[in-house]
Amino acid sequence: MIRKPAATLTAAILLCASTNASAQIIQYVGCDVEQAGQFEATITRVFDEMSGGYRPTVTLMQNTFNGPNPQTHTVLFEHENYEGVQTWAQRIAATPSAQLILQRTGENRECNNQGLVVERASWGDQDADWGYLAVFPVTTSDATAYAALLDELFTSETGQAFPGATMLFEARAGTANTHFVVAQAPDFASLNAYLDTLFQSDDYADFAEEVAAIRSLGLRTQSRHVRTWEP
Helix, strand or coil: CCCEECCCCCCCCCCCCCCCCCCCEEEEEEEEECCHHHHHHHHHHHHHHCCCCCCCEEEEEEEEECCCCCCCEEEEEEECCHHHHHHHHHHHHHCHHHHHHHCCECCCEEEEEEEEEEEEEEEECCCCEECEEEEEEEEECCHHHHHHHHHHHHCCHHHHCCCCEEEEEEEEECCCCCEEEEEEECCHHHHHHHHHHHHCCHHHHHHHHHHCCCEEECCCEEEEEEEEECC
């Protein structure tokens, strides 16, 4: 879902393209992990073992601020089309060792939150270095109007000052929310300094007033990029 992480971290994850010419489809799995290093090694081993056929981009995130949610990590599988999602599912089903990534329990972890989202729009520099992201779950009664108002916000002077990129995803499965807004930035400090500026701006005040009747927010979270495995 994102393009290029900060050099001090490792590789890339979430999304792309302000014109939405090539929508990204993200399959996610949330896990409560006891031994993070072992979990990362498991993903590496499985990814290497499946080198003979289709593989999506896989990204591991550490959930640093996620409230009562017990999941310590999220694994993201980035596909370019629905056929990729289907092919990957078939490969997982046919490869017992690959199921280590998706199975609900095993190797000091419990994975009990799976979902699917589709990119609908994005703003900012998708190729900029990043290492941290904030996720804003949204439920809206008017997706078209909400997307248009988001576009006004992120193309405003305040929105364009963001040192990263922002993406809108439509939720397809695994959540009661209709959408997610994701903001990626180089690091924790730059992300939250910008959010301070954004939430105190007149542009955001106008946006919040206009979406009040059609939008509600869910549990907001922040995560750190750990590693990305490219196909």
